Amino acid sequence: MSVFWLRTAAALYFCGLVYALIYLFRKSARLFRPALVAFAAGTIFHLVSIAELWAETGRLPLNNFYETSSVCAFLIAVLFLVAYTRYQISVFAVCIFPLVFFMTMIGATEFPIPKWSSELRNTWLIVHISTVLIGYAALIFAATASVYYLLQERQLKRKQVTPSANRLPPLGTLDTIISQSMNAGFVFITLGTITGVIWAFIESGTEWIGNPKIAFFLFTWVVYLIMIFLRVSAGWRGRRIAWLAVTVLGCSVITWAAHATLGSYWQR
Amino acid sequence: MRLLLAGVNHRTAPVALREKLAYRSEEIPAALVELQALGAKEALILSTCNRVEIAAAVDEEFAAEGFPADTLLENLATRRQGIVFEELRPHLYRFEGKDAIRHLFRVAASLDSMIVGEPQILGQLKEAFAQARDQGSIGSVLNAVLPRAFSVAKRIRSETEIGRNTVSVSHAAVELAREIFGSLQKKRVLIVGAGKMSEGAARQLSNAGAEIFVTNRTAERAAEMAQFFRGQAIPYETFPQRLAELDIVFTSSAAPAYVLTREMVRRALDVRKNHPIFLIDIAVPRNIDPAVQDLEHAFLYDIDDLKRLADRNLRERQDVAEQAEQIVSDEVERLEAKLREREVGPVIVSLQEQLEAIRQDVLGKHRARLGVLTADQEKALEALTRAIVNRIAHGPISEIRREAAEQAAAPQDAELASVVRRMFRLR
Numbered sequence: 001m002s003v004f005w006l007r008t009a010a011a012l013y014f015c016g017l018v019y020a021l022i023y024l025f026r027k028s029a030r031l032f033r034p035a036l037v038a039f040a041a042g043t044i045f046h047l048v049s050i051a052e053l054w055a056e057t058g059r060l061p062l063n064n065f066y067e068t069s070s071v072c073a074f075l076i077a078v079l080f081l082v083a084y085t086r087y088q089i090s091v092f093a094v095c096i097f098p099l100v101f102f103m104t105m106i107g108a109t110e111f112p113i114p115k116w117s118s119e120l121r122n123t124w125l126i127v128h129i130s131t132v133l134i135g136y137a138a139l140i141f142a143a144t145a146s147v148y149y150l151l152q153e154r155q156l157k158r159k160q161v162t163p164s165a166n167r168l169p170p171l172g173t174l175d176t177i178i179s180q181s182m183n184a185g186f187v188f189i190t191l192g193t194i195t196g197v198i199w200a201f202i203e204s205g206t207e208w209i210g211n212p213k214i215a216f217f218l219f220t221w222v223v224y225l226i227m228i229f230l231r232v233s234a235g236w237r238g239r240r241i242a243w244l245a246v247t248v249l250g251c252s253v254i255t256w257a258a259h260a261t262l263g264s265y266w267q268r
Numbered sequence: 269m270r271l272l273l274a275g276v277n278h279r280t281a282p283v284a285l286r287e288k289l290a291y292r293s294e295e296i297p298a299a300l301v302e303l304q305a306l307g308a309k310e311a312l313i314l315s316t317c318n319r320v321e322i323a324a325a326v327d328e329e330f331a332a333e334g335f336p337a338d339t340l341l342e343n344l345a346t347r348r349q350g351i352v353f354e355e356l357r358p359h360l361y362r363f364e365g366k367d368a369i370r371h372l373f374r375v376a377a378s379l380d381s382m383i384v385g386e387p388q389i390l391g392q393l394k395e396a397f398a399q400a401r402d403q404g405s406i407g408s409v410l411n412a413v414l415p416r417a418f419s420v421a422k423r424i425r426s427e428t429e430i431g432r433n434t435v436s437v438s439h440a441a442v443e444l445a446r447e448i449f450g451s452l453q454k455k456r457v458l459i460v461g462a463g464k465m466s467e468g469a470a471r472q473l474s475n476a477g478a479e480i481f482v483t484n485r486t487a488e489r490a491a492e493m494a495q496f497f498r499g500q501a502i503p504y505e506t507f508p509q510r511l512a513e514l515d516i517v518f519t520s521s522a523a524p525a526y527v528l529t530r531e532m533v534r535r536a537l538d539v540r541k542n543h544p545i546f547l548i549d550i551a552v553p554r555n556i557d558p559a560v561q562d563l564e565h566a567f568l569y570d571i572d573d574l575k576r577l578a579d580r581n582l583r584e585r586q587d588v589a590e591q592a593e594q595i596v597s598d599e600v601e602r603l604e605a606k607l608r609e610r611e612v613g614p615v616i617v618s619l620q621e622q623l624e625a626i627r628q629d630v631l632g633k634h635r636a637r638l639g640v641l642t643a644d645q646e647k648a649l650e651a652l653t654r655a656i657v658n659r660i661a662h663g664p665i666s667e668i669r670r671e672a673a674e675q676a677a678a679p680q681d682a683e684l685a686s687v688v689r690r691m692f693r694l695r
Contacts, residue, residue: 156447157561159573163443170450171544235541238564 002056003111005049006070010104012042013077016097021190023094024183024228032090039097043077046104050074065209070107073100095229098190102218105194109201109208116202124199132192136252138185139224142178143249146242149174153238175237182245186228189252193221213258220251269309269409270328273368274341274360275321278382281359288350291315293399299344300403306343310407312400312414314375316392318382323372325409366604369413373596376417377424384589385430386439390421412607420599424592438469440574441548442476445516448546448567453477458507458514460484461521462493465550469518470497481514483507485521508532512539516546519555530559533566550574608672615685616665618694623657664688 019035022028050071053061061067080096083089116124152168155161169177196217200208208214227244230236236244276286291299296313303311303324310325322341341360342353363371374380378389397414400406406414424430442452449455455478459466462484470493474480480499484490487501494501502510511517511532521527528547533556537545542565549556550571561568631653641649671684688694 152447156444156567159569159576161444161447162577163440163447170446171448173450235543237542 002049002052003108005045005052006104006108009042009045009049010101010108012038012045013097013101013104015039016042016093017101017190020094020097021187024186024232025180029090032093035093035097036084036090039077039093039100040081042100042104043074043081046070046074046077064110066107066110066206069103073103073107076100076103091233094232095225098225099222102193102197102221105197106209109197110206121199121203124195128192128195128199131188131195135185135188135190135192136256138181138188139245139249139252142181142185143242143245145174145177145181146245149178149237150239150242178237178241178245179231182228182231186224189221189224193217213255216251216258217255220248220255223251224248269325269407270364271323271325271368271409271413272340272362272364273321273323273371274362275314275319276356276359276361277319277321277380280361281356285356285359286318286320289315289320289345289348289356290317291320293395296396296399297403300400300405302344303340304405306340308340308405310400310410311340311405312396312410314393314396316389319375319380321375323368323410323413325407366600369417369603370596370600372413372417373420373599374593376414376421377592377596378421378430379424379589379592379596387425390418394418409607412610413603416599416603420596423599424595427595428588428591430588430592437550437571437574438465438472440577441469441518441550441569442472444548444567444569444574444577445473445546446476448544449515451477454479455515456481456513457516457518458483458502458510459493460507460517460519460527460555461523461551462489463520466518466520467493469548470499473516473518474499478516481510485523511536511545514545515543516548517556518548518550520550521555522551523555524553526555526557528556528560530557530563533560534563537563537565548574605672609669612668612672612685615689615694616668619661619664619688619692622692622694623661627653627657664692 015038016035019031022031050061053067057063060071062071076096077100080092080100083092148168149171152161152171152174155168156171168174196214197208200211200214204211223244227236227241227248230244231241276289278286281289291313292315296315299313300311303313303322307330308324308326312323314321314323322344324340342356345351345353345356371380372393376390376393378385378387381389393414397406397410400410445452445455452473453476455473457470457473457478458481459470460483462482470480470482474497480494480497481502482490482494482497482499483502483504484493485504487503490501490504493499508528511528512535514536517528519527533545533547537543544565544567547556547560547566547568548570549568552571554570556568556570558568558570560566631649635649638649668685668688
């Protein structure tokens with residue numbers, strides 16, 4: 001039964017993730033309240049899940065990666081809620097909500113579920129790959145714009161810009177392009193990660209967690225999350241964000257290369 | 269009538285001399301009257317911070333005495349305080365006829381400006397023209413040359429890239445701001461020090477859609493300028509605290525020490541979450557600590573940077589200038605030809621009238637002897653006499669026209685017209 005509570009918690013945390021993604025595009029404070037309520041409710045279900053597992057086995061459920069991931073996510077969630085009650089800082093939500101959702105989701109994959117039909121499987125795979133590819137495209141766009149930003153910024157700093165002869169777009173325009181493509185890329189790569197994890201879980205049961213390809217994909221996603229967070233909260237732009245964008249792009253390229261042969265995944 | 273031009277500009281005369289010679293706008297009508305009294309049939313005075321010029325149309329007799337544009341300018345100039353003509357002479361340039369037209373075209377098109385391509389000069393020339401017209405000192409010559417100069421300037425502006433030039437310090441600042449922010453719509457600009465230079469910058473930035481904030485040591489002046497640009501005045505003592513909400517800061521105050529330090533800008537950038545801030549410091553001594561330039565996301569340009577930028581533009585525009593010069597040459601030729609044709613026009617008309625009068629006179633005297641003629645015969649007689657007259661006139665007329673179209677404009681070249689005038693005893 002505990003895994004049911006955990007999945008319920010994950011579903012509620014998902015609302016938090018959706019909020020974080022929307023926040024990237026529309027900085028509206030209205031949605032934060034409902035997202036926070038859902039998140040807090042998720043934490044309660046999470047507690048129930050852990051407590052039940054504890055009661056069943058007689059000790060704190062820290063037997064494997066799934067369980068540690070779940071417990072860690074729970075602790076992060078609690079810390080966030082405590083910090084929020086004390087300091088009313090909502091900007092961490094952009095980073096914490098997606099992270100807690102993912103860790104809980106990983107925790108919820110401890111017990112395999114029945115296999116699925118090959119049609120659903122193939123459709124799922126198509127959705128997964130296309131969302132990731134759209135995410136990559138947006139990311140490449142963001143990285144290119146970041147490089148242009150660096151060039152333009154350097155020219156302006158060195159006072160080498162001749163406005164009438166300059167072919168580079170203005171800094172402000174580049175900044176907007178970087179923000180928008182980076183955010184769009186994050187949304188799609190997040191969706192791609194969720195579909196990918198679920199796919200791997202159904203496909204190879206609890207074994208999925210040991211797959212280095214997937215581990216690296218998750219790592220890429222986490223770096224991406226950090227980049228988005230730094231940009232939104234600390235206002236990172238220019239040189240630093242350009243390097244981060246290039247790093248994320250590099251990770252993505254490695255993930256991509258790791259999935260060079262996709263033929264075996266398709267069910268004929 | 270002959271067109272003459274004399275003057276000094278930023279290349280030929282130092283500012284100390286130019287400012288002595290310069291006319292305030294309200295002094296010009298009186299000076300135009302003086303010029304007319306001195307013998308100019310038509311006159312125009314162009315006085316800007318970079319040039320003082322007079323253009324005048326005079327009778328040929330007047331033109332024959334040495335170089336009369338000098339005389340005009342001398343008479344005019346020496347009435348002004350502190351000017352000795354000998355001191356002025358080495359700095360003068362003088363043109364006449366075709367060269368004067370060319371010079372006016374080049375001035376109008378901003379090819380003769382300190383910063384080639386700057387658009388203000390055309391407006392100033394138009395104003396000078398309007399002023400002279402109001403004063404009744406514009407006649408057929410200047411009325412033909414100046415409107416033409418305006419349209420040549422327009423043509424050059426649309427056919428070459430001269431207008432894309434960065435034209436002045438404040439314009440260079442606006443262009444740079446666009447490189448940083450893209451659109452300046454709703455960007456917030458603080459003007460520190462409400463002087464004349466900052467007013468120009470404020471105008472350009474305001475036209476580009478920016479919101480203007482003004483601060484000044486004397487608050488009244490700040491309020492005045494803010495009101496003019498529908499902006500807001502900020503108390504001088506507290507403006508550094510509001511730095512974070514500003515995108516562009518333009519300083520030109522006479523403050524002896526830095527009014528913005530590196531620390532102030534760094535703090536503002538933190539609050540702004542590193543949204544770039546553009547600082548333009550045209551004050552001497554400088555208003556903003558140069559160390560600000562080390563901060564990422566802060567772009568600081570001082571007066572020398574902006575000047576360098578304007579100069580670089582100038583060099584890059586050399587070929588554009590050549591293209592523009594070609595247009596000027598073509599247009600000078602065209603106007604010249606038209607003017608010359610207009611000059612010989614009266615000769616041609618009076619020749620035709622003269623011959624027609626002779627024809628009618630002779631025909632009238634001898635018609636009676638021919639008795640009654642049929643209508644057809646009447647017609648034939650008319651055609652015959654006309655044909656003879658036209659044949660005779662054809663040679664001289666086409667020669668005069670050809671000469672007018674081909675030769676240079678100096679008056680002695682229109683000789684043929686005067687020969688014809690004499691030979692046919694035209695009035």
